[in-house]
Amino acid sequence: MRLFVLTGAGISAESGMGTFRDTDGIWSQFDPMKLATPEGFAQDPALVHDFYNARRQNLLEASPNAAHTALARLEDALTQRGGDLYLCTxxxxxxxxxxxSRHVAHMHGELRxxxxxxxxxxxxxxxxxxxADNCPSCQKQGSLRPHIVWFGEIPLYMDDIAHALEEADMFVSIGTSGSVYPAAGFxxxxxxxxxRTSEINLDPSDNAYLFDERHYGPASDAVPAWVDRIVKALEARG
Incomplete structure (x- = not known):
């Protein structure tokens, strides 16, 4: 079995990482045009650095929750049986x-x-x-930016993602809003x-109607329950 799993902010919310598009999400408190665009960075790089420095510190203090560990367990179960989990986040x-999890495609970059x-x-x-920081590779000062895909930039690994989706037996979306493209189009x-498609989310996403299966509840409950069902099905196959 080859599974393509897409995860969004909802899977990390219970770990203390803020979501972006909820009514009380990050972009309801901050202006994304100033903090998450190349133009915003060019206009005020210190402001953008401060924003991501705070988020990086928040991440260093956070821990994975049961949804994250369940997906790592699923990857192991599939690998042991000759299957594959393509985890795109x-x-x-x-x-x-x-x-x-050993293989993760961060289509929007990495905070660390x-x-x-x-x-x-x-x-x-x-x-x-x-x-004031120098690039460790070329030593140029002031040339470093967060390794984040900002609005107006092309997400990473799109060719690999397209290939993995074509090879998948099931597509599963976890904790996504269904409103951010290109991921919302997967x-x-x-x-x-x-x-076959399945959605696991706290509430229905903007494109929930497109999914064959829908499972709703906190990620730390819904994802492990779903993984348990998949693992039992794999074990039944022998």
């Missing part, structure tokens, strides 16, 4: 990896990394990031390919 946190605008090197980065692509 819109999240910029590393909670999947810290829970034990910095990217050089001069030499394009990507570097692990856990501390504060600012204009369910339609899966349906066109004849792939």
């Amino acid at each position: 819109q999240n910029i946190d590393d909670l999947h990896e810290r829970a034990g 990394k910095a990217r050089c605008m001069s030499c394009h090197a990507v570097t692990a980065w856990d501390g504060p990031l600012g204009l 369910v339609s692509e899966a349906r066109d390919l004849g792939i």
